[in-house]
Amino acid sequence: xxxxxxxxxxxxxxxxxxxxxxxRKVSGGAVAIGITAWVVGLLFxxxxxxxxxxxxxxxxxxxxxxxxxxxxxxxxxxRAILDxxxxxxFINSATASVVSTILVxxxxxxxxxxxxxxxxxxxxxxxxxxxSTRMMPAVASILPLYIxxxxxxxxxxxxxxxxxxxxxNLPIAVWMVxxxxxxxxxxxxxxxxxxxxxxxxEMRRIIxxxxxxxxxxxxxxxxxxxxxxxxxxxxxxxxxxxxxxxFLVGFITSEGLFWARLSAASTMAVLPVIIAGWVxxxxxxxxxxxxxxx
Amino acid sequence: MATVAYDEASRFxxxxxxxxVDRLSIDIADGEFLVLVGPSGCGKSTSLRMLAGLEDVDEGxxxxxxxxxxxxxxxxxxxxMVFQSYALYPHMTVAQNMSFALEQAKVPKxxxxxxxxxxxxxxxxxxxxxxxxxxxxxxxxxRVAMGRAIVREPQVFLMDEPLSNLDxxxxxxxxxxxxxxxxxxxITTVYVTHDxxxxxxxxDRVAVLRDGILQQCATPLELYQRPANAFVAGFIGxxxxxxxxxxxxxxxxxxxxxxxxxxxxxxxGLAREGADxxxxxxxxxxxxxATRGEGFPVEVRLVEELGADAxxxxxxxxxxxxxxxxxxxxxxxxxxxxxxxxxxxxxRVRPGKEHAFSPKTGLRLx
Numbered sequence: 001x002x003x004x005x006x007x008x009x010x011x012x013x014x015x016x017x018x019x020x021x022x023x024r025k026v027s028g029g030a031v032a033i034g035i036t037a038w039v040v041g042l043l044f045x046x047x048x049x050x051x052x053x054x055x056x057x058x059x060x061x062x063x064x065x066x067x068x069x070x071x072x073x074x075x076x077x078x079r080a081i082l083d084x085x086x087x088x089x090f091i092n093s094a095t096a097s098v099v100s101t102i103l104v105x106x107x108x109x110x111x112x113x114x115x116x117x118x119x120x121x122x123x124x125x126x127x128x129x130x131x132s133t134r135m136m137p138a139v140a141s142i143l144p145l146y147i148x149x150x151x152x153x154x155x156x157x158x159x160x161x162x163x164x165x166x167x168x169n170l171p172i173a174v175w176m177v178x179x180x181x182x183x184x185x186x187x188x189x190x191x192x193x194x195x196x197x198x199x200x201x202e203m204r205r206i207i208x209x210x211x212x213x214x215x216x217x218x219x220x221x222x223x224x225x226x227x228x229x230x231x232x233x234x235x236x237x238x239x240x241x242x243x244x245x246x247f248l249v250g251f252i253t254s255e256g257l258f259w260a261r262l263s264a265a266s267t268m269a270v271l272p273v274i275i276a277g278w279v280x281x282x283x284x285x286x287x288x289x290x291x292x293x294x
Numbered sequence: 295m296a297t298v299a300y301d302e303a304s305r306f307x308x309x310x311x312x313x314x315v316d317r318l319s320i321d322i323a324d325g326e327f328l329v330l331v332g333p334s335g336c337g338k339s340t341s342l343r344m345l346a347g348l349e350d351v352d353e354g355x356x357x358x359x360x361x362x363x364x365x366x367x368x369x370x371x372x373x374x375m376v377f378q379s380y381a382l383y384p385h386m387t388v389a390q391n392m393s394f395a396l397e398q399a400k401v402p403k404x405x406x407x408x409x410x411x412x413x414x415x416x417x418x419x420x421x422x423x424x425x426x427x428x429x430x431x432x433x434x435x436x437r438v439a440m441g442r443a444i445v446r447e448p449q450v451f452l453m454d455e456p457l458s459n460l461d462x463x464x465x466x467x468x469x470x471x472x473x474x475x476x477x478x479x480x481i482t483t484v485y486v487t488h489d490x491x492x493x494x495x496x497x498d499r500v501a502v503l504r505d506g507i508l509q510q511c512a513t514p515l516e517l518y519q520r521p522a523n524a525f526v527a528g529f530i531g532x533x534x535x536x537x538x539x540x541x542x543x544x545x546x547x548x549x550x551x552x553x554x555x556x557x558x559x560x561x562x563g564l565a566r567e568g569a570d571x572x573x574x575x576x577x578x579x580x581x582x583x584a585t586r587g588e589g590f591p592v593e594v595r596l597v598e599e600l601g602a603d604a605x606x607x608x609x610x611x612x613x614x615x616x617x618x619x620x621x622x623x624x625x626x627x628x629x630x631x632x633x634x635x636x637x638x639x640x641x642r643v644r645p646g647k648e649h650a651f652s653p654k655t656g657l658r659l660x
Contacts (some may be wrong), residue, residue: 188383
């Protein structure tokens with residue numbers, strides 16, 4: 001079979017193989033699945049698109065039924081938002097999200113290490129404890145939190161909100177980081193110990209670079225959760241420490257909805273998350289599938 | 295460079311009442327190449343990891359260079375280890391992999407670079423220094439793992455089946471290279487393998503373990519010629535020794551139709567135990583083809599032609615050896631004149647080449 005009856009170069013044979021691959025029959029089932037996936041995907045994306053478009057409309061165009069698709073875009077709504085002093089809310093959100101994410105990662109690393117590599121006694125219970133803190137609905141804890149904040153004079157304080165977000169995201173981060181740590185080859189860590197590494201060196205020089213994609217994914221998820229958090233923000237802040245989600249609901253008033261303005265504000269609110277996700281997407285995919293692909 | 299001593303060292307894994315390593319005592323001389331060998335689960339890797347400090351020592355002590363290291367962490371033992379999976383740091387280049395330990399030991403930067411280059415030269419991996427482990431073949435990774443160990447000039451090398459991930463051909467060549475390198479560097483080495491050929495060819499001495507208990511620790515030749523018990527006899531050598539229980543009549547072991555005289559020490563040993571049978575072993579190369587009356591009859595079941603040698607597999611006629619489960623008697627024969635399958639041949643044990651073991655304890659008699 002491999003005997004060359006007609007002289008062919010390797011390049012020609014490779015090209016022929018590609019042609020054969022391209023001509024492969026696609027089954028009807030695969031086509032149906034493909035179409036379904038596209039329809040569902042577009043369906044999910046349509047509200048985001050609607051929000052994005054509405055932000056560039058005038059209020060009158062925004063509330064027509066059926067929605068208008070052809071209009072003269074305007075930046076009026078964005079101007080109006082910036083006039084309403086959007087920046088402090090944005091800075092508060094950014095502070096709470098970034099600070100809590102950094103704290104979460106710093107705390108989750110050693111906690112996850114103790115629950116996976118250097119297993120403490122009763123590590124299963126520890127793991128369950130972390131998860132159990134997420135089982136109670138947030139609303140059940142708001143009263144004590146409010147009273148604590150009030151008594152220590154930290155109501156409407158961004159530091160307090162950052163700490164709340166840290167506590168809120170820590171269990172998820174511990175679970176995620178732990179799942180990356182248990183996938184690490186044990187022998188590599190042992191090699192580092194034999195090579196003379198102490199605990200901190202082992203963490204910083206060996207473990208950290210190996211789970212970096214996973215840490216990035218964890219950090220991104222914590223950032224998104226903190227950025228989007230509404231309940232604690234609206235309950236524990238008023239004017240000084242209010243975050244972007246609190247700002248957004250300001251457009252839902254008893255006089256009516258300002259669709260265009262709300263859409264413009266929402267678009268600005270999701271922008272940082274989209275940018276962060278886009279920057280981290282390469283790492284994110286690797287991080288979320290860490291261990292699965294060796 | 296240092297001596298290593300296991301002194302009654304035991305390891306109990308949590309939740310198990312049987313020790314993984316049971317009162318292991320071995321003295322390893324300075325510069326010696328000691329191989330720990332045994333079937334899987336025999337405790338050889340655990341013993342090595344106890345020496346490395348990666349496994350707790352529950353009883354007894356371990357000393358390196360006369361110093362008690364039993365409770366020291368790995369980093370304070372001045373040892374270098376080569377792992378079965380190589381355990382290279384995947385995010386570091388080959389050069390960084392090799393200099394990591396030196397960095398931890400606070401060796402100045404220029405010296406680190408020099409030592410890495412020297413080690414790389416010895417192992418012929420200089421062109422690979424800037425590569426990441428992912429971009430290396432299995433054999434190259436193995437060399438880097440060796441390089442990471444030798445660059446440190448430690449007191450002891452520990453090697454945990456470093457060749458088992460290589461293909462057969464590379465394994466044979468790397469085997470001799472490691473042995474030669476160890477002799478050149480003169481660093482005390484403890485090497486774990488399950489492969490008895492590796493053990494025999496590499497070690498100055500070989501320690502055979504079974505179920506956590508040391509069976510025998512001796513030179514390869516002594517293990518082969520004077521195995522201390524039936525387990526060592528069966529484990530060392532390929533194809534393995536034929537070991538069977540035979541009745542004893544008047545100081546002779548009766549094999550089928552022929553009698554094999556036992557030495558007086560062997561007979562005395564049996565008499566002391568009051569045994570009327572003997573566990574007799576003879577290696578495939580200690581059997582000769584003979585004529586009827588001289589040897590015991592064996593029906594040929596299979597002939598393996600290896601080119602230089604041929605091995606004949608069969609069962610002793612007239613014994614309950616004929617069952618399909620019974621291990622075959624294996625004999626080395628001249629490949630130019632192999633008997634045909636199904637025929638009956640007569641085999642004779644070369645005088646003095648038999649090994650007699652107690653049927654009760656399995657220990658060597660005489």
